[in-house]
Amino acid sequence: MxxxxxxxxxxxxxxxxxxxxxxxxxxxxxxxxxxxxxxxxCAREALLHGAGGSAVAxxxxxxxxxxxxxxxxxxxxxxxxxxxxxxxxxxLKNAKLRVQQRMVQEGIKNKILYEGTPLDPTNKPRPSGPS
Amino acid sequence: xxxxxxxGLQDATSPVMEELIQFHDHTLMxxxxxxxxxxxxxxxxVTTKLxxxxxxxxxxxxxxxTIAPALILILIAMPSLRVLYMMDEVNNPxxxxxxxxHQWYWSYxxxxxKNLEFDSxxxxxxxxxxxxxxxxxxxxxxxxPTDSPVRMLITADDVIHSTAVPTLGVKMDAIPGRLNQTTFxxxxxxxxxxxxxxxxxxxxxxxxxxxxxxxxIHFEDWSTSMLAKI
Numbered sequence: 001m002x003x004x005x006x007x008x009x010x011x012x013x014x015x016x017x018x019x020x021x022x023x024x025x026x027x028x029x030x031x032x033x034x035x036x037x038x039x040x041x042c043a044r045e046a047l048l049h050g051a052g053g054s055a056v057a058x059x060x061x062x063x064x065x066x067x068x069x070x071x072x073x074x075x076x077x078x079x080x081x082x083x084x085x086x087x088x089x090x091x092l093k094n095a096k097l098r099v100q101q102r103m104v105q106e107g108i109k110n111k112i113l114y115e116g117t118p119l120d121p122t123n124k125p126r127p128s129g130p131s
Numbered sequence: 132x133x134x135x136x137x138x139g140l141q142d143a144t145s146p147v148m149e150e151l152i153q154f155h156d157h158t159l160m161x162x163x164x165x166x167x168x169x170x171x172x173x174x175x176x177v178t179t180k181l182x183x184x185x186x187x188x189x190x191x192x193x194x195x196x197t198i199a200p201a202l203i204l205i206l207i208a209m210p211s212l213r214v215l216y217m218m219d220e221v222n223n224p225x226x227x228x229x230x231x232x233h234q235w236y237w238s239y240x241x242x243x244x245k246n247l248e249f250d251s252x253x254x255x256x257x258x259x260x261x262x263x264x265x266x267x268x269x270x271x272x273x274x275x276p277t278d279s280p281v282r283m284l285i286t287a288d289d290v291i292h293s294t295a296v297p298t299l300g301v302k303m304d305a306i307p308g309r310l311n312q313t314t315f316x317x318x319x320x321x322x323x324x325x326x327x328x329x330x331x332x333x334x335x336x337x338x339x340x341x342x343x344x345x346x347x348i349h350f351e352d353w354s355t356s357m358l359a360k361i
Binding site for chain 2: 030035036040041043046073076080083084087091095098102
């Protein structure tokens, strides 16, 4: 009997913590305070690809030339090019998907509107001939 | 709707605003990369031990830093012009709403079928009921049907106002003696808020715009009830 109210309070506290955590997740992380990386489509992938490309380019250059500063410059250039490339590729793919999505939505709406009428695109023309 | 300390755009409720958000993200990423590059360049310049007192010019780098910004600007301009022309497309509106700005309230006229006109005043803070938003809610809302292109004709009665609803991607000046036109399509039902966006006097901050989007069948019921009331 003594544990009942305390157990309920703890359960409520755990639920509240869960809600706070999920609210924090939804808020997203703003890179340099401006770009919301989690909620902007393609941003997270582009930055991760950029980080990977930068590390690979810089490391390879250093292994070949043993020049530290120049390798940092190459790594930075690799970051820029990989991020840009990944970003544009992902955005283009998303844009094509959105166009297709709109066409499908339009098609579904038209099908519902025109079903059973002469304008129904799924109506097959009847073959003409002697009755 | 807007929340305190908000930095980004509100979620889109119209196809045009979706495209604007896409363009904004695209330009922001480019701006972020350019800023990072500038920061890195400054850091490198400040920390380098190399000095060359005889350098006057360098054709190579000057070519690069002329052509690269031009390419970046083209990459930004192309989607920008695409969205700009998309916003100006005429798409057979199903409804026309006339919006007139006054000091300090908005009035709306639905004159397609019958003459429905009403004023929209902000609800004062002391008269708010729970669940109403301070400085945003109005006594009468501009009601529009969802999934229907709506044409808005905007003008003003006295001084210049501006009607803006960020989530719909709508912002248009209301200029006395001039009729401005904009169109929008609301994708899903809801209540959307905006505020006057051109300084117009003492109560410029207290003349919000409230748009309520409802399915077409309920829109017909609403217009009938409003006509009966008026």
